[in-house]
Amino acid sequence: MINNVLIEMRDITKTFPGVVALDHAQLTLRKGEIHALMGENGAGKSTIIKCLTGVYERDSGEVHMEGVEGNIYNHSTMDAQNIGIATVYQEVNLCPNLSVAENLFIGREPKTKLGTVDWKTMNRKARKIMDDLDIPIDVTKTLDNYSLAIQQMIAIARAVDMDCRVLILDEPTSSLDDNEVEKLFKLMTDLKNKGVGILFVTHFLEQVYAVCDRITVMRNGTFVGDYSVQELPRVKLVAAMLGKDFDDLAAIKAEGHSSFSDEVVVEAEELSHKGTIKPFNFKIHKGEVVGVTGLLGSGRSEMVRCIYGADKPTGGKLSMHGKELKAKAPIDSIRAGMGYLPDDRKADGCIGELSVRENIILALQARNGVFKRIPIKEQNRIADEFIKMLQIKTASRETPINQLSGGNQQKVILARWLCTHPDFLILDEPTRGIDIGTKTEFQKLVLEFAKQGMSVIFISSEIEEMIRTCTRMCVMRDGQKVGEISSEEGAMTQQAVMGAIAGGEK
Amino acid sequence: MNKKVLDRLNGNTLLLVITICLFFFMYIIGCIVYSGKGFTHLQTFLNLLITNAGLICVASGMTCVMLCGGIDISVGSLVAMDCMILAYGMGKQNLPCIPLILMILVIGLIFGAVQGFLIGYMKIQPFIITMAGMFFARGMTAVICTDQISITDTTNKLFYTWANFKIQLPAFLGYINKKGKLQVPFIRISVIIALLVVAATFFLLKYTKFGRSLYAVGGNQTSAAMMGLDTRKIKMKAYILSSFLCSIGGICYCLNTMSGSVQQASGFEMDAIASSVIGGTLLTGGVGNVIGSFFGVMITGTITTLVNTNGKLLSSWANIATAALLCFFIILQSVFAYVKNRSK
Structure with missing residues (x-):
């Protein structure tokens, strides 16, 4: 056994209707390390994290944590928090209608002697936390007054402040600018030196090499390997993620710009x-x-x-x-x-409950008008064509789009516009x-x-x-x-x- | 006004301020137009509290439920059932009133627990569940008794005394009537209860963990769960609270009407929802305040009083005025939301 192991997940399997999201995956996190979890979209990174934090319940497999007896089953985020696992997800999971201070402290508000919420202490503590992060904002204002990047920093501050032993950051940097990323990295290094184990999911390779110590690579719901950063140069990392020799970007360049x-x-x-x-x-x-x-x-x-x-x-x-x-x-x-693929696919693009087929057909139907319904056969043909052409990873064309990974959702939206020619x-x-x-x-x-x-x-x-x-x-x-x-x-x-x-x- | 005050006033707080201002504006208009008909007397204002004591309690509970993104349309029927239990128990069975009141409160808790369990844990739409609750309670009222039963001096002395007990305000607030007699303004027990309910709810929403959790769940349920709140339990508690406050409201209502009948308090749930909305509570949850709902009740009450004082108008004009106000406030909320998005 390796020393200093904080969390060990073994043989984790999780299936969703029609899809095996995790197939005997594993993950080891040590004390005082920043551990990158890498893989393509749909490789199962988010799923394995959610199995750890209690958002999903795994079908089988073992989870052990240092200092906690036996095989751990977290049934809710609360359970995970109680044993010291804090998580920041890619989407900001805060309440827009509450103040910044409340968002930092909800569920663990400072209390007065009478057991009531102590607003003064809460605001003071919140101000200190934000000042320490060098983000001077009014903590008594509601969250929706601030930009996505600041909201993300608040979410991270919340997780950090909870005396966690394990901090999971699921693509926290996608909405941050360079300056904010730097602040985050400094924070991460501080925590690492205090012995916190940090699990870091990102798509930016530079960031992995800037802060991480070890890398776990996943592909198609399976475990590929656990490497130290030194032994895995970029090219090898990409190759491991893709599972094939990297289709060099230079190839595109050679093709040149079309006239x-x-x-x-x-x-x-x-x-x-x-x-x-x-x-x-x-x-x-x-x-x-x-x-x-x-x-x-x-x-x-x-x-x-x-x-x-x-x-x-x-x-x-x-x-x-x-x-x-x-x-x-x-x-x-x-x-x-015209066709327009918006940048915020969650808010402007996907309709989560509708199937892949319905999402693809949407713009075409809208153009034709409500009364000229596209025959179902035609719909199926179009959907299948684009699923194949864009290599959309989905169980079927009738799968609700919110069960797809982010990249595949993006492809569906692209297909929506392409089919209107x-x-x-x-x-x-x-x-x-x-x-x-x-x-x-x-x-x-x-x-x-x-x-x-x-x-x-x-x-x-x-x-x-x-x-x-x-x-x-x-x-x-x-x-x-x-x-x-x-x-x-x-x-x-x-x-x-x-x-x-x-x-x-x- | 300096910038800081304006800054604080944005959006939701401003809505509350508008509600309160509107109430006083309407009341002053009433005082000017109907000064000859006693509108200026303090007692008219106090009567507003007395008649609406039940609704104030019910609207407080409704606000809590709406804050967490739900709705409770069973409250009107529950009030009717409570009144019927009291009237039937005292009038027909000669039961003492204190056990009956305790029974009603317990029924409220159980009623809310069942609805809350189905909504929170079984994840059924609150509208459907509370609609079932509405039919159930109304039906049970008829099962208990289909007659209209009055509570009088002879049926239950104690309850009768409570209902007619006048809590007099200091004499200098009174006025001399035409016969030269001093009229001292008074309120009734139900008003005290209602004001206590508002105060308690305000405290609960602002200063307890549960209260803040309601806002969190209403703001974004997924986030609330991710932040480690037990959203199922919070929702269940909200419905228990609503039904419990509704039972208290039922008692206040009965103290005022002193009777029980099947058709009593019909449409009460809609009055409560309307009051909450006028008071600045969003139907989508997460935003609102019980003080606003209190003034919401007072505004709808003032409309009714104005229409009644006029005497010539059909009482249905009160409904039309309420409808106009509802539209006004909902449009206002949308405008604020729009401005906020634009300024970001």
Whole structure:
């Protein structure tokens, strides 16, 4: 036996109707280490964590924890908390209607001598916690006043403050910026030095190599291996996750950007939306892939929402195929041949209770109108076609979409737009939170569509990804389009793009 | 107003302030328009409390349930059943009133526990379960007795004394009537009970772990569970509380009407919901306050009083006014939510 083992999970099996989510998986976490849990979407990372924290109950297998007798069965998050396992999930699990302080302390509020909630102490303690993290906010205000990133930090602060021995962070960094990630890493290192075992799930390879000590790799619900960071360089890690030799990204580059015709598909003149985006000009040709880049909040999403009509433009002119388009609502844009994959797939895209098939068919049906129902046979054909084409991992086309992993949900939403055969497709952060293998596939797909004559706007936080796929990039800063970089002059390099985003000063 | 005060006032607090202001505004309008008809007398205001004591208790319970995202439409029937048990027990069976009151409270607890168990643990829609509870309680009322039974001096001396007991306020608040006699304003026991219920509920919601858990569950049930709260137990407790406060409300109601009949308190549940909504409680849960609900009751009560004082208007105008107010408040809530989202 290895020393210092804090948690040992062995032979964990968990099945959902039609899917084996975990097949004899295992996980070992030691004291005072940061342990990365890696795998593609749908590899079972979240499932094994939820089996540990009591959100799911495992079908079989053993869980042991140092200092706790016997085989542990957590029936609820409360049970897990009681033995010192605290968790921060990818989605912020806090109550938007309560104050920041309450969110930090609910379920374990400080009490006065009479046993009532001691608001003064609670607010004071909360203020101290947030100050320690260098996040100066008003803790008495309700949570929904703050950005997602701050909410995520509050969730982490809550977990940390509970004197946990095991801290599980399930993709906590996907909504944080670099500065906040750094704060988080500092916090994690502090905890590690205090002997806390940290389980860290992330898709960012750099982050793994920046803070982690050990890596457990999972694939398709099974355990692949437990390695120390030193013995597993990036290439090997990716290979282990994918289970095959890594389909090199360079292959895409070699293919090059597809050529496009001179036919203008969408043109915006002085289009603007009051309060979010200043007037901008934009033009996209048939078969062209254009990137929109800029920092989070620079107006990237707002720009495409304005073109799509999700936010009704307050000024300017938008034309499609040379004809002026007066979109009052997204449905007009859909009818004109646009498609839009929003960045917040949870809130704007997926309808969780509906099946994969229904989610795919949604936009097509909406375009045709309610009264021209698509025959079920046709629906099945379309659904099957896209499940195959995009390699969506689902038990069947009738599986509710919320049983799918994040990356696969994203593919379903993509299929929704593809089946309407749009002339113009907007992809807002289509690759966020999905693993590197799927990302590559996504990029290939985008180029494939462009070749077939579709015009695509592609937004991503990863500049490299955009350089590989786009022919042109629009640079946004502070709600304004500040420039365009074209690949033709060979000017589209990471430095050039970063420079443009930063405003040429850095 | 400086910025800090405005900042504090955003959204939900502002709704409460609007409710309270609206109440006083309506009341002052009443005082001006109907000054000749005794609207300015303190007693008119106190009568508002006396008539609505039962509803105040019921609305307090309703607020708790609505805060955790639920609804309880069984309360009206439960009030009717409580009144019938009291009237039948005292009027027909000559039972003493104290055991009967205790019995009603216990019935409230059990009634709430059953509904709460089915909603919390069996995860059935609260609307369906409490609708079943509504039919059950109304049916049981008829099973006990289909007649209208009055409680009088002869049926139960003690209960009669309680009902007619006047708690007099200091004499200087009174006025001299036309006959030159000093009229001292008074309230009844039921008012004291109702105010205690509001105070207790306020305390419970603000200063106890259970109270805060209600807000958490109403805000986001999944998150509440993830943060280690036992959402099933919290929901069950909420329904127990609602039915219990409803039973107390039933006693207050009976002290006021001194009778029991099958059709009594019909539509009471809707009055309670309307009062909570006017008081700023969101139907989706997580936002609201019992003080708001109290003023919600007072506002609907004032509307009724205004219509009655006028004398010429059909009493149904009170319903129409309530409907208009409900729309007003719901639109207001949406506007606030919209503004909040835009400003983010």
